[in-house]
Amino acid sequence: MKRLPDWIGMLLRFIGFANLIWGLILVLTVEGLLRWAQMEVPTVLLPWHMTGAVAMLFGAAYYFTSFNPIKGLLVLLLGFLLKLIETTAVITGWIADTITYQLALYFAAKDLLWLGPLGAILYWVFREWQAPAEVRNMNPDKPLSETLAQFSTDQDQSLSALSYQHPVLLVFLRHFGCTFCREALQELSEKREAIESQGVKMVLVHMGSLAQGESYLTKNKLGGIAHISDPECQLYNLFRLQRARFSQVFGLRVWLRGFKSGVLHGHGIGKLVGDGFRMPGVFLIYRGELLKSYKHQLASDRPDYVSLASCDVSLSQTSS
Numbered sequence: 001m002k003r004l005p006d007w008i009g010m011l012l013r014f015i016g017f018a019n020l021i022w023g024l025i026l027v028l029t030v031e032g033l034l035r036w037a038q039m040e041v042p043t044v045l046l047p048w049h050m051t052g053a054v055a056m057l058f059g060a061a062y063y064f065t066s067f068n069p070i071k072g073l074l075v076l077l078l079g080f081l082l083k084l085i086e087t088t089a090v091i092t093g094w095i096a097d098t099i100t101y102q103l104a105l106y107f108a109a110k111d112l113l114w115l116g117p118l119g120a121i122l123y124w125v126f127r128e129w130q131a132p133a134e135v136r137n138m139n140p141d142k143p144l145s146e147t148l149a150q151f152s153t154d155q156d157q158s159l160s161a162l163s164y165q166h167p168v169l170l171v172f173l174r175h176f177g178c179t180f181c182r183e184a185l186q187e188l189s190e191k192r193e194a195i196e197s198q199g200v201k202m203v204l205v206h207m208g209s210l211a212q213g214e215s216y217l218t219k220n221k222l223g224g225i226a227h228i229s230d231p232e233c234q235l236y237n238l239f240r241l242q243r244a245r246f247s248q249v250f251g252l253r254v255w256l257r258g259f260k261s262g263v264l265h266g267h268g269i270g271k272l273v274g275d276g277f278r279m280p281g282v283f284l285i286y287r288g289e290l291l292k293s294y295k296h297q298l299a300s301d302r303p304d305y306v307s308l309a310s311c312d313v314s315l316s317q318t319s320s
Helices: 006-028 030-036 046-065 073-095 101-130 144-148 159-165 179-196 210-219 234-238 246-250 252-264 305-309 315-319
Strands: 168-172 201-206 226-229 281-286 289-295
Touching: 006 030, 006 046, 006 101, 030 046, 030 101, 046 073, 073 101, 144 159, 144 289, 159 168, 159 201, 159 281, 168 179, 168 305, 179 201, 179 252, 179 305, 201 210, 210 226, 246 252, 281 305
Parallel strands: 168 201, 201 226
Antiparallel strands: 168 281, 281 289
């Protein structure tokens, strides 16, 4: 089981216990609840009893899910959506004056109160569910050229050997479904000539398969560009491109830039391919040495690829 904060399991058990209590109230004492809420008691109470039974069922599901939340991700998602739907329905009914504020208070304690905690749990569990499997450690103290020799492009060229032939602009991408990845691919396509005219070879690193990489690159007019498939994020880790914090992928600035890129500029979003929390970056390498680096602080950052590709290495040196 992947690592999760201890509070997640404890909170899930508490939410499960609370759900059982609120469900029992609906199953056993719904008439008393409705009278207290100054609501008319209907002739048929089955819908209320079923609502209580569902709450109790989810209470038990939360309890068992607390011991392995990642396997219970679907339960958490369904539970969150159910509470969101019930909360929306109750608020709508209260505004329309079809339910009393007392009954609204009951459902606030049953559903609204737990939306925040369940949302936080969903974020943490989804983040860990997305994390790549544990992989062998790369020794950061080894010479870079020695480590790079372990990675090859789709053209069966060692990354280290390639860096001895040309300066290499190593571009680490976000997952292919990300609107910022699509924006970056379009920008790289537009600036490809300006980058390569400096004697620099572009190599793109992504988290999809080689076939997926070729498909996406061809679609973005980047056919023929060398690329590396790194689904386990070994190369990402080597260059210290860590998994994002919440604000780096869900912050307000990221949302605003995402709307501009995805909607106004038409890049859209797509299927998640790879670790959705992995941060991108750009590095210029020559003869096994790191010359320049750019690490995104936000997923929405836009590096200056042409400037990063510029270096003082002469073309005669690159061909030697």
